[in-house]
Amino acid sequence: MPLDLTLSLSRRNVLASHRVAARFLSQEARAQIQTAVTASPVVLFMKGTPTTPECGFSRAAIQVLELQQVPPEKLQTYNVLADPELRNGIKEFSDWPTIPQLYVNGEFVGGCDILLSMHQSGDLEKLLEDANVIPKVEGEAAHVHAPA
């Protein structure tokens, strides 16, 4: 999209309703969110904070990350309720209509449903291991290094 068009769209957004505004992201907002999703190996956009989630779906998401023992220094969370611009912007950025949203190494993983089902199937553990967020399980590591 050409820059001047983006600018005219974002100027129009000031006058438009919230719902319409959510459809267009300025390049500046997009760049800010891009920085946010890569701020840490694991990034969760949620309602509330890890200690006080303000929505059951966000609570479930943060609990799953705790169960997976994601180290706090590798997890960054953003409270979208504290930032209306981010709340709308992240939906547009990810092309995903709901919160929470999980990113691992800058890649969109999914929302609460996907997170829960990946947790149950073991796929989330594998993803986090492959992303070097959590250590690989001992048994598997020993197997890999065993002589052929």
Add this chain to the structure above:
Amino acid sequence: MPIDTANLEAAIRKSLNCAHVEIEDQSNGCGENYAILLVSDDFEGKSTLMRHRWINQLLKDEIAQMHAFSQKTFTPTQYEIYLAKEAA
């Protein structure tokens, strides 16, 4: 404007060849909180993320009016496994 279950199901069936559709209204009637379970051959060969993105797109207008939306997407084979696990 609340969404009713029948409209939601019609919107899904219009674009997706569904073997089974379950729509649960979890909103106590205000029409803003739905959980859906879809079983379709059309999901074959697509990742969960692709399936969810597809459904999100399909129900874009409806989801925009909701407070909460949750989905499960299975192929017929996956659904059988899911049912077996639920029963266990």
